[in-house]
Amino acid sequence: MGVVDGFKSASLFGKIAFILLAVASFCIIIAFTCTGWGESNENFGGGYQIHWGLWRRCTEYEFSNAPCSPLDGWANDWWAFAQAASCFGFFGILVSFFLVILYLFVDSCKGNGEVATGAAILCLVTGVIQLIGCIVFGVEFDDVYYDRGTSEFWLSYAFGMAIVAALLEIVAGVLLILECKKGGGTSASG
Numbered sequence: 001m002g003v004v005d006g007f008k009s010a011s012l013f014g015k016i017a018f019i020l021l022a023v024a025s026f027c028i029i030i031a032f033t034c035t036g037w038g039e040s041n042e043n044f045g046g047g048y049q050i051h052w053g054l055w056r057r058c059t060e061y062e063f064s065n066a067p068c069s070p071l072d073g074w075a076n077d078w079w080a081f082a083q084a085a086s087c088f089g090f091f092g093i094l095v096s097f098f099l100v101i102l103y104l105f106v107d108s109c110k111g112n113g114e115v116a117t118g119a120a121i122l123c124l125v126t127g128v129i130q131l132i133g134c135i136v137f138g139v140e141f142d143d144v145y146y147d148r149g150t151s152e153f154w155l156s157y158a159f160g161m162a163i164v165a166a167l168l169e170i171v172a173g174v175l176l177i178l179e180c181k182k183g184g185g186t187s188a189s190g
Helices: 003-009 012-033 077-105 113-140 157-181
Strands: 038-042 049-052 056-059 068-070 151-155
Touching (some): 003 077, 012 077, 012 157, 077 113, 077 157, 113 157
Antiparallel strands (some): 049 056
């Protein structure tokens, strides 16, 4: 049976969960790697803009020798929590998507309720962790070591994509639980 036949024969909840996790995977990969979680505008020294990501910040200041500097290992507790929560969310979405692919397309796992249940639990747990990390980042972002009187802070596109990914993952987890409850999946032992 091919991929198209596997998708056609899948239940509605399985199809929707697959599509949601595909979109969530796309969003979280971009959010996890880009410097677009937040922006700040330095009002002194020419008013250049700084782009903040989870792992580095980059400036548009054209005379800078090092336009980007790493933020991993930065001694800031809430930032470290946002990084850790995003790691859980990132890997949770990708592993859940892999499990749903197994559940829908691989004959030995097709319709296996244990695979769907594992994907559902992983979606819910890591989706909530990712969402909490986004909330912490959003609340604390303007509380970096910069003087608020000389800098403006605002959230940006990658932050929004991370929230979208977390919400889609949580919805996919709920759909996978409904899939198991309605009898769409059976255990490996019968």
